[in-house]
Amino acid sequence: MSHYRERLTPSLWVFVATALVIPASILVFAPVTAVPGLAVGTAVGLVLYAGVLAVLVATAPVIEVSGGRLRVGRASIALDLLGGCTAYEGPEAFAERGTRLDARAFLCIRGWIKPVVKMRIADPLDPTPYWLVSSRRPGDLIDAVTVR
Incomplete structure (x- = not known):
C-alpha cells in the first residue's frame, strides 16, 4: 500500500x-x-x-513511500533510518540548495520545483548526512515519512 x-x-x-x-x-x-x-x-x-x-x-523521478521504505528515483532507504525532516520554501529552500548544502548529501532537486524537504539520516555508518528532495507537497511527504 x-x-x-x-x-x-x-x-x-x-x-x-x-x-x-x-x-x-x-x-x-x-x-x-x-x-x-x-x-x-x-x-x-x-x-x-x-x-x-x-x-x-x-526521466522525471518518482518519490514514493511504501512498504516501510522511501524511494526517490532509483535510491531507496528504510524509513527507520531517517531522522528529522524539515520542509523549506522560498529563500530558505534556495539557501538549502546552495550555500547551506553539504557536498555529501544525496540530492534529487529540480529547478522547476521550489520547495525542498531535508531528511536527516539516522544511520551512524552512512556517510550521507541527509537527503534533500524537491517536492510540490512537502507537508504530505513529511507526514508520509514520519508516520510509521
Whole structure:
C-alpha cells in the first residue's frame, strides 16, 4: 500500500521554453533550400520538440513511500533510518540548495520545483548526512515519512 507518491514532472514553463527548439530548427534548415527548407525545419523542430518532451517526462523521478521504505528515483532507504525532516520554501529552500548544502548529501532537486524537504539520516555508518528532495507537497511527504 502506497502512503505517498509524487512524480517530479517539469512545470508548464519548462515545456514552453523547450518549444524554442522549433524556431531554432527552422533557422538552421530554412537557408538550405528556399521552399522546402521551411517545411523541413518545421518538421525537424516538431520531432525534436516531441523528443525533448518525451525525455523530460520519462526521466522525471518518482518519490514514493511504501512498504516501510522511501524511494526517490532509483535510491531507496528504510524509513527507520531517517531522522528529522524539515520542509523549506522560498529563500530558505534556495539557501538549502546552495550555500547551506553539504557536498555529501544525496540530492534529487529540480529547478522547476521550489520547495525542498531535508531528511536527516539516522544511520551512524552512512556517510550521507541527509537527503534533500524537491517536492510540490512537502507537508504530505513529511507526514508520509514520519508516520510509521
